[in-house]
Amino acid sequence: MYKNSQFEEKDADKVLAFMKAHSFITLIGYDGEFPVATQIPVHVYQDENGIRLVGHIMKKTDHHLAYAKNxxxxxxxxxxxxxxxxxxxxxxxxxxxxxxxxxxxxxxxKLMNEEETRMVIKHLTDSFEDPKTSPAAFHKMDDA
Known part of the structure; x- marks a missing residue:
């Protein structure tokens, strides 16, 4: 990214608000030979430990393997x-x-275990589907 201090936002609250408003991100990693990237929706959280992004990527894809490696x-x-x-x-x-x-x-x-992954998928799905009325609600998904 081209950086110019006169255009850089200094207000951390505005930066966090921007991240929350534009939370369909490009996640970029490196597999040791080439960059890898995937576009995913994330939830953005801030606490005493800093900012945390939580989303879901499919296992055994090139980007998952790269993120597991690096x-x-x-x-x-x-x-x-x-x-x-x-x-x-x-x-x-x-x-x-x-x-x-x-x-x-x-x-x-941080790649999550199976139960953590299920909770992330539930939270993401419930954010975009009405759990009570949607035929695609999380509780209607097949366990597999």
């Missing part, structure tokens, strides 16, 4: 973006640019 990951949150034409500049004879909002988080991934 716990260092980056989560990329992206928001609105737009081309900015140099034609609106005082001196338009320069390169145009792109305006965007994003947050990058670096940390360590």
């Amino acid at each position: 716990e260092n990951v980056m989560a990329l949150f992206t928001g609105a973006h737009s081309y900015v034409s140099a034609s609106v500049y005082e001196n338009p004879a320069v390169a145009s640019t792109w305006n965007y909002s994003s947050v990058q988080c670096k940390g360590k991934i």
Whole structure:
């Protein structure tokens, strides 16, 4: 990411709010040879230990195997973006640019056991499906 201090958000509460509002992330890891990435929805939590992202990835995929091999990951949150034409500049004879909002988080991934994974899937499903009326509610899923 191109970093310029004049555009960097210093207010941690605003950064956290952005992360919560744009919680369909790109999770990036490294398998020892190539980068790997997957897009997943996450829940964003903050407590005395810092910020924690909780989501679900399928087992035995290339990214799962990479994350199991190397716990260092980056989560990329992206928001609105737009081309900015140099034609609106005082001196338009320069390169145009792109305006965007994003947050990058670096940390360590923790792969969960089967019961923890079930609880994450339940929480994610219940966030997007009405547990009482949806035919896709968590409690209606096959155990497998």
